[in-house]
């Protein structure tokens with residue numbers, strides 16, 4: 001319902017932030033006007049905070065997802081800080097196959113994206129397998145750079161050593 005066409009230079013972050021704030025203020029008003037439901041409380045709550053973001057998941061340590069292909073299972077063991085905050089975060093992930101076997105020596109990528117703004121993060125997360133516990137298929141990704149408030153979709157993709165590939169998306173709303 002809202003089509004935004006904006007050309008955003010990452011270097012122009014102040015202007016970007018101003019654009020986003022206008023969008024954030026407008027979105028909930030339109031949403032509530034259309035639905036006429038579920039928008040009780042004071043209108044002053046509608047500041048673009050995460051309280052009205054229905055696409056986000058509630059963070060908890062151990063949040064687990066089956067990949068889109070049904071081939072691998074992705075568990076977010078931990079985020080530091082947790083829940084994820086604006087700025088740099090460190091994710092610890094565990095990857096298993098559908099039979100529950102930990103996937104060691106997989107190639108993992110962690111890629112944040114803001115769907116409402118059409119951009120990712122300029123900083124690439126480095127991913128490395130934890131040496132201990134050995135063979136547990138646990139990986140650390142850092143920094144998971146979520147540099148703006150709003151909804152982030154964080155895609156974790158994995159190519160297991162056996163050649164199986166899969167991915168899952170964790171969606172978190174980041175408070176300003």
Ligand SMILES: [Cu+2]
Pocket residue numbers: 020114117119148150
């Ligand atoms: Cu953004």
